[in-house]
Amino acid sequence: MSGDELLERVRVCRAGGGADPGLLRELAAHADPGLVGEAGRRLADVPARDVLGAEPRGLRVAVAGSFTCDDVVPLLRVALLAMGIDPVLHLCRSAEVDLELADARSELAAFAPDVTLVLREAADLLPADWDPADLAGLRDRALDRAHDLVASAAAFADRSGSAVLVHTVPLPALELRTVITYRGAASLGRIWREVNTVLLDAGVDVDGLYALDLEAQLVDAAGPVRHEGRHRFGRYGWAPYVERAYAREAATFCSAVLGMGRKLLALDLDGTLWGGVLGDDGVEGVELGRLYPGNCYADTQRRARSLRRQGVLLAVASKNDRAVVDDAFARHPEMVLRPDDFVAVLADWQPKGANLVGLAAELNLATSSFVLADDSPAECSLVRRLHPEIAVEELHGDPAEHALRLLESGHFTQLAPTSTDAGRTRLYRDRGRRSRLAQRLPEREDYLRDLEIRVRCGPTGTFEVPRLAQLARRTNQFTTTGVPHDESRTRWMAESDDHLVLAVEVWDRVGSEGVVAGAWIQRRPAVWLLENLVMSCRVMARGVEHTLVQQIVEHAVAAGASTLRADFVATGRNGPAAGLYPGLGFVPVSVDGTRTVYELDLAHAAGLPSSTPDWITLDTLEQSR
Amino acid sequence: MTKHLTALIPLVARVTDASADRIGPDTRFEGLGSWGSLAAMRLLASVEREFRIRMDLRRYVALATVGDLAGEIADRQLAGSGR
Numbered sequence: 001m002s003g004d005e006l007l008e009r010v011r012v013c014r015a016g017g018g019a020d021p022g023l024l025r026e027l028a029a030h031a032d033p034g035l036v037g038e039a040g041r042r043l044a045d046v047p048a049r050d051v052l053g054a055e056p057r058g059l060r061v062a063v064a065g066s067f068t069c070d071d072v073v074p075l076l077r078v079a080l081l082a083m084g085i086d087p088v089l090h091l092c093r094s095a096e097v098d099l100e101l102a103d104a105r106s107e108l109a110a111f112a113p114d115v116t117l118v119l120r121e122a123a124d125l126l127p128a129d130w131d132p133a134d135l136a137g138l139r140d141r142a143l144d145r146a147h148d149l150v151a152s153a154a155a156f157a158d159r160s161g162s163a164v165l166v167h168t169v170p171l172p173a174l175e176l177r178t179v180i181t182y183r184g185a186a187s188l189g190r191i192w193r194e195v196n197t198v199l200l201d202a203g204v205d206v207d208g209l210y211a212l213d214l215e216a217q218l219v220d221a222a223g224p225v226r227h228e229g230r231h232r233f234g235r236y237g238w239a240p241y242v243e244r245a246y247a248r249e250a251a252t253f254c255s256a257v258l259g260m261g262r263k264l265l266a267l268d269l270d271g272t273l274w275g276g277v278l279g280d281d282g283v284e285g286v287e288l289g290r291l292y293p294g295n296c297y298a299d300t301q302r303r304a305r306s307l308r309r310q311g312v313l314l315a316v317a318s319k320n321d322r323a324v325v326d327d328a329f330a331r332h333p334e335m336v337l338r339p340d341d342f343v344a345v346l347a348d349w350q351p352k353g354a355n356l357v358g359l360a361a362e363l364n365l366a367t368s369s370f371v372l373a374d375d376s377p378a379e380c381s382l383v384r385r386l387h388p389e390i391a392v393e394e395l396h397g398d399p400a401e402h403a404l405r406l407l408e409s410g411h412f413t414q415l416a417p418t419s420t421d422a423g424r425t426r427l428y429r430d431r432g433r434r435s436r437l438a439q440r441l442p443e444r445e446d447y448l449r450d451l452e453i454r455v456r457c458g459p460t461g462t463f464e465v466p467r468l469a470q471l472a473r474r475t476n477q478f479t480t481t482g483v484p485h486d487e488s489r490t491r492w493m494a495e496s497d498d499h500l501v502l503a504v505e506v507w508d509r510v511g512s513e514g515v516v517a518g519a520w521i522q523r524r525p526a527v528w529l530l531e532n533l534v535m536s537c538r539v540m541a542r543g544v545e546h547t548l549v550q551q552i553v554e555h556a557v558a559a560g561a562s563t564l565r566a567d568f569v570a571t572g573r574n575g576p577a578a579g580l581y582p583g584l585g586f587v588p589v590s591v592d593g594t595r596t597v598y599e600l601d602l603a604h605a606a607g608l609p610s611s612t613p614d615w616i617t618l619d620t621l622e623q624s625r
Numbered sequence: 626m627t628k629h630l631t632a633l634i635p636l637v638a639r640v641t642d643a644s645a646d647r648i649g650p651d652t653r654f655e656g657l658g659s660w661g662s663l664a665a666m667r668l669l670a671s672v673e674r675e676f677r678i679r680m681d682l683r684r685y686v687a688l689a690t691v692g693d694l695a696g697e698i699a700d701r702q703l704a705g706s707g708r
Contacts, residue, residue, distance in 0.1 A: 034674060240674075
């Protein structure tokens with residue numbers, strides 16, 4: 001079905017046209033992540049039960065990424081809905097993942113997620129200025145970072161009770177290619193595996209923390225992990241197909257958290273556990289053994305046995321004569337599964353769906369915990385139609401791919417083995433290398449102090465004009481009016497004596513963030529008018545905006561002005577900036593539709609303490625015009 | 626170019642949730658409802674996927690209309706085919 005037809009079905013659902021249970025399955029299987037994302041975006045405002053036609057399970061899922069991962073959210077929605085989960089999704093607006101995790105007052109903490117997905121890119125682990133001639137130094141720093149990441153995630157899991165999913169981080173080709181020697185590249189590769197091993201170790205047994213081996217998953221995916229253009233333009237960490245792969249895995253994780261992993265696998269026989277038709281070909285004639293295609297069927301049997309060994313119940317669901325089937329299991333020398341591997345052998349001529357419903361009643365399980373694997377499209381579609389709660393894996397086509405298809409949907413995923421050691425997890429205690437963050441209850445201010453933030457706030461220089469205009473154009477969230485000044489206007493204002501354009505540059509201990517905020521001001525003798533103020537979401541929640549306004553206030557006071565006036569226009573997307581002026585003591589003097597005019601009495605403000613947070617050091621180096 | 630425009634319009638419609646029959650060569654991206662840098666990046670990804678090209682981001686972000694983008698896609702494909 002074409003993408004636009006699927007979107008049309010989404011539109012019908014949105015318009016109240018009735019449930020469409022097959023829609024999510026088709027979307028979840030669709031090859032184009034862009035299309036699936038657009039569908040997921042549109043499904044955000046439709047109650048899940050109106051789409052699914054069944055009562056879904058609710059789940060609060062937070063996405064906290066250190067890079068732009070807005071497009072992961074709709075993909076996640078589709079993957080979750082397809083699994084019968086109705087998510088409340090929260091995307092952390094701040095890229096300061098550690099801060100979101102550490103701060104008891106963060107938006108993330110307030111959201112109180114059941115599941116927290118922590119998304120990282122290589123830059124979180126590799127210092128920007130890493131020196132290929134000092135790989136030992138790199139190793140120390142990268143391992144420290146990895147331990148810090150685990151510590152902050154573990155602390156959050158501990159404090160919030162949320163299940164937290166971290167993942168191994170693929171090393172971009174660009175980083176690997178930066179080392180030119182074979183021995184050096186091997187060292188870097190080893191260091192990178194050590195770093196990822198820290199993350200995996202945490203996923204083995206740290207309380208509340210789980211790890212997805214994304215790096216290993218991507219070995220099978222074609223293409224670069226990130227699109228360099230999107231990465232450099234908008235700090236997108238992942239190419240769309242990686243976002244898709246992650247969303248699927250994360251959705252599977254969510255189903256495991258909810259304990260929705262399926263408990264019973266019903267297997268067809270002819271064309272599924274062996275090739276050919278037992279009734280026609282006889283026990284000697286079916287394809288099963290060491291040579292293709294018999295080896296494929298033998299492998300499907302081995303994988304099913306692996307599931308049984310991990311606690312999944314197996315059953316036979318086949319249209320066959322019971323006696324012939326028993327004979328085949330007893331006599332065929334290459335048979336991997338044996339009669340005692342099955343809780344039930346349903347080999348008769350009854351409809352499979354009805355048989356499975358009977359079995360569920362007998363075992364006191366819900367059919368929604370069943371998976372049917374069958375090569376017959378007709379049987380599959382019949383069961384899907386009559387028993388939509390049963391997951392159906394259609395094993396048609398080349399049997400070489402059957403075993404993988406059976407397992408890759410993650411139907412049976414559980415958080416931990418059901419054996420006795422399942423409940424035994426540890427709190428994350430690292431031998432002395434643990435970050436300050438995790439040693440005591442972390443505070444946002446401590447974290448920010450650790451960042452050693454320095455801010456330079458000065459009149460815009462010639463070289464900064466294009467960057468500032470670009471920032472204004474691209475900023476949708478933290479903008480006070482949503483109306484950017486273009487480059488020529490910015491240049492004109494920067495050079496005009498009646499105006500002031502301030503550019504804000506931010507550094508932290510990792511390096512420079514560059515020009516990340518700006519303000520466009522008209523200065524009249526008594527009244528200064530703040531026409532627009534923008535800030536990149538990369539530095540949100542650091543107090544940079546307060547520092548900027550404080551600087552404007554000080555400039556205005558020094559120039560003898562009595563009032564600082566500021567416009568705020570709600571654009572529907574600039575919610576993050578809405579609290580800025582009122583939070584700093586500005587008073588609304590007029591409201592006209594979406595526009596609010598605020599004023600600050602400068603004579604009064606001059607007597608107040610500075611609104612520059614104490615974790616920010618002002619860099620007073622004057623920029624020459 | 627017309628061929629590219631025909632294939633491009635549904636992509637623009639999907640990304641912006643605008644109706645395809647209201648999008649033409651002169652349609653300005655900035656005028657489309659939910660246009661912004663996130664939508665621009667989504668459109669970039671779907672264009673590169675659909676037309677099997679890699680855009681030059683410097684040129685892409687400077688394009689103002691749907692027709693401009695169709696023209697740029699045509700140029701890219703010609704360049705890619707080793708003209």
